[in-house]
Amino acid sequence: MALIEAKSISKVYTMGDIEVNALKGVSLSIAKGEFVSVMGASGSGKSTFMNILGCLDKPTGGKYLLEDVDVSGMGRDELADIRNRKIGFVFQGFNLLPRTTALENVELPMFYKGVPAKERMGRAMEALKKVGLEKREMHYPNQLSGGQQQRVAIARALVNEAPIILADEPTGNLDTKTSVEIMELFVELNNTAGITIILVTHEPDIAEFSKRTIKFLDGRVISDEMTASRRARANG
Amino acid sequence: MVNLPFTAALAFRTLRVNKMRSLLTMLGIIIGVGAVIAMLAVGTGATQQITAQISSMGSNLLIILPGSTTSGGLRMGAGTQPTLTTFDSDAIEEDAPAVAAAAPVLSGSAQVIYGNQNWSTVVSGTTPSMLYVRDWQLAEGRPFSDADVKNATKVCLMGQTVVDNLFGGEDPLGKTVQIKGVPFQVIGVLAVKGQSVMGQDQDDTIYVPVTTAQRKLFGTAFPGMVRVIMIKARSTADLNAAQDQINALLRQRHHIMPGQDDDFTVRNLTQMMQAAEQSTKIMTLLLGAIASVSLLVGGIGIMNIMLVSVTERTREIGIRMAIGAKTWDIRIQFIAEALIMSLIGGIIGIALGVAGSSAISKIAGWPAVVSPFSALLAFGFSGAVGIFFGFYPAYKASLLDPIDALRYE
Ligand SMILES: Nc1ncnc2c1ncn2[C@@H]1O[C@H](COP(=O)(O)OP(=O)(O)OP(=O)(O)O)[C@@H](O)[C@H]1O
């Protein structure tokens, strides 16, 4: 059973007279526990695809099944609920709430889920510990380094025990050393907690951390295979 | 469902970030609520003062003025022709069942002398019923009696203003004063009543037996003549009946044929005063209504700032939506901010309104009464304004597209 099942998904943006075919029939399925990297040239439709997987956007055509449930007919609040329970987002720009402590940022998804205040605090602390930030809980985003901010964002993605983490260029704003640290964190989460991770990246080095690499070109999937290093290992 | 402490804490924090802006936004509500409170306080103060003055006049009062309203085809003002007598007064008290008491009055201004002090005041000849009719107590001494009236004794009851001006600190009881050169013994001092509705000092007066006034002070054109008769009806409900009975009785006593005009006029003082009270109340409401317009303007100010805030925080809204905020989660958040601003504004406005109305009352020499009701009303109203004007921005925020909001720079 596939966790994520995309069936010839297309997305057309209409701006006045101009139509942009951002996705032209993408079909793929991702199973639970996979670690997938999505690559491809700028404008090839990676972010568009991720937004659809994340239930932030709806496809123009095709079908998207999440845990065998078709989400295309769902309303705003239902989609919000799915995002809240099933999907953790990690963005390139971190997207933490300003003037809000690390701890409160991590508490927020639980707040919208309706978790009682007492429980929220403990779980948020736990999540921060997992990403190695237990001493920074009272810091505001502007008091944290980029890598630390991204860790807070990952803690926020973990805290509702969502089975999927979607990360659109999570290391795009980070230096190489920090990028590697973040990727090691993802690998650990994938290995130990079995969280399905789908991440977009432009850097082959980053993609190396994943198990499967999907390449986009011009709104289509042009390759979908085992990540190069693993393939080498498998062959060697 | 809605997590109030968290939502409130969140809203407070957001408002604190933009202290100056929040304060300026609240200013509209502060001024609005302050104005409503002050206007209602001043108006309520005026109403209460009038009410106090009305009750100081005595309750359920009618006044009978002599003279016809028409005289041989020529209309004359009431009181132009003396036609009333003490006998009329006695007859009314005896025979009109709806009348509790009647007191004739023959008054005039007179010079009063005590030692080397003199004072000009209104001296009224009347009967013992007068104190009852006007609900007036004595501060000290005794009232004059029916025997005093019968014998036309030279005794008087003195208002506090007259006492102050003639006696200074001295005790007036038992002292003899000269009224129009006639010696009168002071047997009682009237309790202080203060100003009348017309602004007259009601304590600037002297009461003497009506017979003494007729014979020794003012004289009469015909036996028993008095200027007016004051009537106390048994109850407010009896006022109209009393008026009818007096009309019938006096027409009969004055031998007025059917079809002929009365030679007297009966006025319902209580009704007149109540009308004055009513109009003050309406005035109060009107002032309050005008002041609430500024509260409305304050509400529009809140809406304006909230709209700006929604635009500024588009990205934040996008983040919240991405991690699971539903339509009402977003709405409640913005409504809470508007509500907190308007409620804090309301509280400050109430404080300001209380301070302002006490200042107005000091300057205008006029009591200002802030009723808990008006404070509560203003508080509730400002809350309603917050919710009402906060709703549209909150609604707008909740309809943002999550991706557009996340991408917003
Ligand atoms: N909201 C939008 N309105 C119109 N066109 C859009 C919109 N979003 C994306 N597009 C278009 O869709 C295509 C795919 O965009 P997308 O953001 O998915 O690319 P990407 O692969 O994520 O690129 P990058 O690597 O630069 O992030 C582009 O041609 C882009 O111009």
Ligand SMILES: [Mg+2]
């Ligand atoms: Mg992109």
